[in-house]
Amino acid sequence: MAEWRKNAQVWPPAAAAFAAVLAGFELQTPNSGPTLALAGILLAVLALAVLHLLAVRATLLAQLDVARIAANSIDQNIWIEAYPSGELAFATATYERVWGPDAQTLFQAAEARLEAVHPDDRKRVRQEIRAGQAGLETFISEFRMITASGEERVMRVKFFPHSVKAGSSGYWIGFAADVTEDHRNTASIIRNRRALRALAQVNAAISRAQSRSELHQLVCQSLTEDDGYAAAWIGLREFQPEGRIRVTAHANSHADYINALDIRPDDPVLGTAPTAKAVRDGKVFVSHSVAEDPELAPWRDAALDQGFEAIAAFPLLRDSRAFGSLTLYSKEPGAFSNDEIKILEELSVSLAQGLVMIEAKTELLRSRKMELIGQVSGELSHDFNNILGIIATHAEIGGRETDSETVRDRFALITQAALRGVDITRSLLGIARHPRGIPEVADINSLTTRLLALIRAAVGPGIDLQVRLWQGALSVDVDPAGFNNALVNLAINARDAMGDHGVLTIHTWLSPAGEGCPGREDLPVQLQDGPLVIVEVADTGAGMSEDVRERAFEPFFSTKGPARGTGLGLAAVLGFAAHHGGTARVLSSNTQGTVVQILLPARIGAIGQPHGAEPKIAALPAPRPEKLRVLIVDNEPDLLSGMVETLNLAGHSAIGCAASHEALEALSTQKFDVLICDLLLGNGEDGTALARQAAAADPGLRIILMSGNAARNAEAGLGWPLLEKPFSVDTLVSQLAAVQTAPKRSLRPAV
Structure with missing residues (x-):
């Protein structure tokens, strides 16, 4: 081929030059005969040159065809x-x-x-x-x-x-x-490395995180840093009728977009996003193209404005039920390959297990703290309440005896201060899950309705109180007084969060029984399947951050400052709910206010009754009794003297004793209608033993027991009325009236 090309370049110019020389020579030679012969030869040479060129061209074309065929073949x-x-x-x-x-x-x-x-x-x-x-x-x-x-x-x-x-x-x-596939393979390798790095970082975060909110934040940060994903957030499903997904943590600069998301797994429109489907179905869902996915229509424009091209949502599972999700965003169309999804799915499993482990550890620490507080408060409450009882009783007597309005107001302040101390003691007992009172069948709607006037007065005129009650009766086993304290406490907390203006909503509703009921995955096991009565108190305040929300039920934790709160309110609410077999939860957002839920097991068979058939809540006070002969036994002399004076002023005939042997001697020499006896007497004497001896000696004797730690003894099955110290004069007089009119057999202890 090279030789042909060389000949094609050399022969034609040489032949042309030779022909030109001969032509010139012909013009100068008179005898043209030989010249014509020579010209013929030149023409023949030129023809040969042309033929040679044509042959070379044909060969080159043939070689080009061969090259073309070869190029096309590969x-x-x-x-x-x-x-x-x-x-x-x-x-x-x-x-x-x-x-x-x-x-x-x-x-x-x-x-x-x-x-x-x-x-x-x-x-x-x-x-x-x-x-x-x-x-x-x-x-x-x-x-x-x-x-x-x-x-x-x-x-x-x-x-x-x-x-x-x-x-x-x-x-x-x-x-x-x-190189499309090469790019895809390279990108897949990079993404897989990114996912593996995130998996390692999540496992490290699980080992060092001290709380659920800290773990959430560490995970989101690890997923978005160092050329990670465009955005990441973790959401938990709320236990509410609409079952909204609440954002608990997010990372990167898309906070406004993420916090504005409204995702509800059970909603026909708002339940089509990958996150909603992942939580509802417990499976991984990926949208490889935000622009083309029709189910992302409600969020498409906002997502594209953030530069998001692909979304992947991974369920967080506990016992095969999704209680939340991890959602990731990528600015690369077609992101989230199969291998990457498998790694991220393993990451979500580790995250869910880490959350369960942290919650178990947190609950263990909380239980130990509750146990310690319960031991301390239980030991001190009796003596402390006796002291408060002395103050309150004598202040109340002083206020009744004086004619001076100024002095009466001062006695009232003393009484209020003593009762404030009583509230603190009861809160301590409550957070230790030893709340006051004995549960009885009650309708939550009726109890709530009776408190509305008090709540309106407590929150003030600037707060708009809205009430939404379930259409039927919500019967539960509950201590009405404890419920009243819990609900009023929540209303006051809401008022403090909102200031002088806002909307306070009280909502009661029923969550029916049924396996797999959404939103119950993170509830205690005993509350996951049966019907539940829920009382919600929602405000429009500033809300709580996730770390504050997580510590909301921690005893002595408060964001109000030392002059405004003790940090016992929500802890006492949780203690009240736990005492009744339920629990309490806080749902909060920095932009949507706070919702506190009290969840109580519904009384089976009593749900849905019309309000006219609701059970009796509480008996009205009995008429004022006639003059009774009363023996009071208490080892606190100041409290004993105040009670004796109180009953005597109320028209009864009362005497007091400080020890069991004194009481037995008095009972043997005098006739009494009622015995009021403290459970814990001096020198470790048991008031219950004294009551049994007195009842055996006089079957007609009415007996009332009292204690500074009534909750500890409420479950002992004493069989007699039990008063919690300190109590007001009216409470004591009303209790005397109640035992006077009650059948005698109901006042005997259980065998």
Whole structure:
């Protein structure tokens, strides 16, 4: 081939030169005979030269066809174009298939010849081609293009100059390789490494996190830092009728978008997002294209404004039930490959297990703290309440005896201070799950209705109180006084959160029984399947951050400051609910206020009764009794004297004793209608034993017991009325009236 090319370059010019010499010689020679013969020879040589050129051309074309066939057979995208015209001299079939039969070249910078290049890459490619053309050296360009079939591919093109010199013509040879799959594989490897790194960081976070909120935040940060995902957030399903997903933690600069999300798994419209489906179905859901996924319509514009192109949601499972989700965003279309999803799914399993472990550890620490507080408060409450009883009783007597309004007001302040101390003692007992009172059948709606006037007065006129009660009776086993304290406490907390203005909503509702009831996954086991009565108190205040919400039920934790709160209110609410077999939860957002729920087991068989058939809540005070002879036994002399004086002023005949032997002696020599006896007497004497002896000696004797720690003894089955110290004069007088009118057999202890 090279020899033919050499001959084709040498013979034609030589023959032409020789013919020109002979022609000149002919013009100068008068005798033209020999010259004509020589001209014939020249013409023959020239003809041979032309024939030789034609043969060389045919050979070159044949060799070019062979090269074309060879290029097409290896499926290479190759083309040759003339320089500087840009005219296409050669192209393989692959070139025509990729760029289309009408495409000419990508070498020239004319806009018409760059239409196949992706619009986002077109300007860069034009600049690279111009720079390569000016340099007359081999150069490479990589870009996205839209093929003749409409598919987007990534091409890597290498341009080689051939016989191209400055100011002269030549050719550029282009070799293009489809590197789309290489890019995808490389991107997949990078994503898998990112997911594996995140998995390792999550496992490390689980080992060092001290709380659920801290773990949530650490996980979100690890998923988005160091070229991680565009955004990440964790949400938990709220136990409410609408079952909203509440954001508990997020990372990166998309807080406004994430906090504004309204996702409800059971809603026909708001339940179509990957997060909602992951929580509802307990499976991984991925949207590879936000722009094209029709189920993302409610959130599409907002997501695209953030630059999100793909979304993946992973359920957080406990006992095969989803209690929350981990949601990730990517700015790369088609992100989240199968391998990456598997790694992230393993990450979500580790996260769910870590959350369960942290909650168990937190509950253990809380239980130990409750146990310690219970031991301390139980030991001190009796003596402390006796002291408060002395103060309150004598202050009340003083207020009744004086005629001075000023003095009466001062005694009232003393009484209020003593009762405030009583509330603190009861709160301590309550958070230790030894609340006051004995549960009875009650309708939550009726109890709530009776408290509305008190709550309106407590929150003030600037707070709009809204009430939504379940349409039927909500019967539970509950201590009415304890419920009243809990609900009023929550209302006052809500008022403090809102200030002088806001909306306070009290909502009661029934969550029916049924396995897999949504939102119950993180409830205690005994509350996950049966019907529940829920009382919600919601405010429109500033809400709580996740770390504050997590510590809300912690004893002595308060954000109000030392002058405004003791940190015992919510802890006492939780203690009240736990004492009745239920629990309490806080649902809060920094932008949506706070919702506190009290969840109590519904009384089976009593749900849905009409309000007219509701059980009796509490008996009205009995009429004032006639004069009774009362023996009071208490080892606190100041409290004993105050009670004796109180009953005597009320028209009864009362005497007091400080010890069991004194009481037995009095009972043997005098006739009494009622015995009022403290459970814990001096020198470790048991008041219950004294009561039994007195009842055995006089079966007609009415007996009332009292204690500074009534909750500890309420479950002992004493069988007699039990008063919790300190109590008011009216409470004591009313109790005397109640035992006087009650049947005697109901006042005997259980055997």
